[in-house]
Amino acid sequence: MEPIVFFQRLVCTVLLVTAPMVMVTCQLDYMYYVRSCPNLARIVRYGVASALSNDTRMAASLLRLHFHDCIVNGCDGSLLLDDNDGIKSEKNALPNQNSARGFEVIDSIKANLEKACPSTVSCSDILALASRDAVYLAGGPFVPMPLGRRDGRSASIDGANRQIPSPFEPLDNLTAKFTSKGLSLKDVVVLSGAHTIGFAQCFLFKSRLFNFGGSGKPDPTLSESFLQSLQTQCPNQDSSDTNLAPLDGVTTTRFDNVYYRNLLNGSGLLGSDQALMTDNTTSSLVLYYSQYPYAFYRDFGVSLVKMANIGVLTGSDGEIRKSCRLLN
Numbered sequence: 001m002e003p004i005v006f007f008q009r010l011v012c013t014v015l016l017v018t019a020p021m022v023m024v025t026c027q028l029d030y031m032y033y034v035r036s037c038p039n040l041a042r043i044v045r046y047g048v049a050s051a052l053s054n055d056t057r058m059a060a061s062l063l064r065l066h067f068h069d070c071i072v073n074g075c076d077g078s079l080l081l082d083d084n085d086g087i088k089s090e091k092n093a094l095p096n097q098n099s100a101r102g103f104e105v106i107d108s109i110k111a112n113l114e115k116a117c118p119s120t121v122s123c124s125d126i127l128a129l130a131s132r133d134a135v136y137l138a139g140g141p142f143v144p145m146p147l148g149r150r151d152g153r154s155a156s157i158d159g160a161n162r163q164i165p166s167p168f169e170p171l172d173n174l175t176a177k178f179t180s181k182g183l184s185l186k187d188v189v190v191l192s193g194a195h196t197i198g199f200a201q202c203f204l205f206k207s208r209l210f211n212f213g214g215s216g217k218p219d220p221t222l223s224e225s226f227l228q229s230l231q232t233q234c235p236n237q238d239s240s241d242t243n244l245a246p247l248d249g250v251t252t253t254r255f256d257n258v259y260y261r262n263l264l265n266g267s268g269l270l271g272s273d274q275a276l277m278t279d280n281t282t283s284s285l286v287l288y289y290s291q292y293p294y295a296f297y298r299d300f301g302v303s304l305v306k307m308a309n310i311g312v313l314t315g316s317d318g319e320i321r322k323s324c325r326l327l328n
């Protein structure tokens with residue numbers, strides 16, 4: 001119990017000096033469901049592990065769902081809501097449509113939790129726990145996750161279209177989207193390290209391979225051998241648009257620091273990945289994490305919890321949904 005309490009104090013202190021969200025952050029609690037749902041951690045871990053045993057990519061997909069939930073009006077489970085009376089689902093926003101996946105895994109965990117402890121655990125907490133389990137089971141750090149979020153009663157498809165970062169934006173624009181949520185430039189570099197697992201569709205980076213910025217030539221920052229392999233995976237025709245390429249082509253399913261090593265030699269997949277090398281501060285951090293995997297693990301844990309605290313609902317705000325797809 002001691003180290004957990006220590007970590008909680010640490011998180012609160014770090015945020016006190018950097019962000020005005022501290023009051024909210026400190027209300028979340030590492031022991032929140034200890035009495036009301038003692039098997040919570042085991043049930044979520046089992047659900048994520050079962051999903052991964054069928055599909056290793058699901059680790060990446062769950063981590064991304066958590067990000068796309070938190071960056072739009074806070075970590076309130078709004079991304080999980082389906083189209084319904086009064087709800088225009090964020091699932092149909094451009095960055096999510098035919099792209100966000102893993103909803104069935106969250107449904108199945110929620111169903112098990114409703115049996116074990118009905119109407120107790122929020123969908124936003126399930127998503128936060130599932131994402132940290134995904135990181136851990138893919139070989140990354142174990143991140144203690146504070147709990148006690150409540151579920152929102154609205155969704156914002158416009159917010160999702162405007163606030164989720166796009167791979168076509170320059171670094172300044174990406175950074176602005178993170179800082180508007182209380183995240184720092186360092187958090188941008190650290191959290192981008194999530195792209196050490198998972199895949200992207202070709203249309204999201206194909207312009208880099210054939211006609212970069214209308215030049216008729218490839219992006220000159222791409223390494224020659226990486227370019228050739230991508231041109232094979234994503235031929236220059238529309239039919240290749242939804243082909244998949246790994247975000248980390250070297251250790252695709254492993255949560256490690258190879259993402260940063262790839263950026264150093266021009267093997268970042270998305271324009272937004274390689275953009276971390278266009279600024280001195282961010283490129284120094286890339287170099288640092290490429291050399292010190294445990295520094296990356298440590299800092300990823302801190303940044304993930306910061307992200308998981310964005311705009312959370314606590315106390316009597318929001319609700320505890322019975323189904324993650326529907327308002328009560």
Ligand code: HEM
Binds near residue numbers: 099199201247270
């Ligand atoms: C810096 C801004 C970011 C941009 C521009 C960005 C963009 C993207 C894009 C375009 C894809 C591929 C989607 C597709 O193929 O349909 C993707 C995948 C992914 N993103 Fe990001 N992302 C960013 C930050 C993050 C963050 C902060 C996280 C989590 C902490 C994250 C986690 C992931 C993961 C794990 C995948 C793979 C998902 C899968 O295979 O199912 N991304 N991202």
Ligand SMILES: *[C@@H]1O[C@H](CO)[C@@H](O)[C@H](O)[C@H]1NC(C)=O
Binds near residue numbers: 051054055
């Ligand atoms: C296993 O994964 C595939 C995708 O890779 C998916 O279509 C299928 O529904 C999954 N099966 C189960 C039982 O989760």
Ligand SMILES: *[C@@H]1O[C@H](CO)[C@@H](O)[C@H](O)[C@H]1NC(C)=O
Binds near residue numbers: 169170
């Ligand atoms: C970057 O942000 C500026 C200012 O908000 C905007 O005008 C511009 O269109 C954005 N660029 C891209 C590529 O999104």
Ligand SMILES: *[C@@H]1O[C@H](CO)[C@@H](O)[C@H](O)[C@H]1NC(C)=O
Binds near residue numbers: 223224225261262265
């Ligand atoms: C880039 O770095 C990765 C990771 O260290 C390595 O596996 C890959 O071969 C390198 N690629 C090039 C083109 O140097």
Ligand SMILES: *[C@@H]1O[C@H](CO)[C@@H](O)[C@H](O)[C@H]1NC(C)=O
Binds near residue numbers: 280
């Ligand atoms: C950033 O790096 C470039 C070389 O890559 C150098 O010319 C410039 O002085 C650096 N700027 C700062 C503020 O350190």
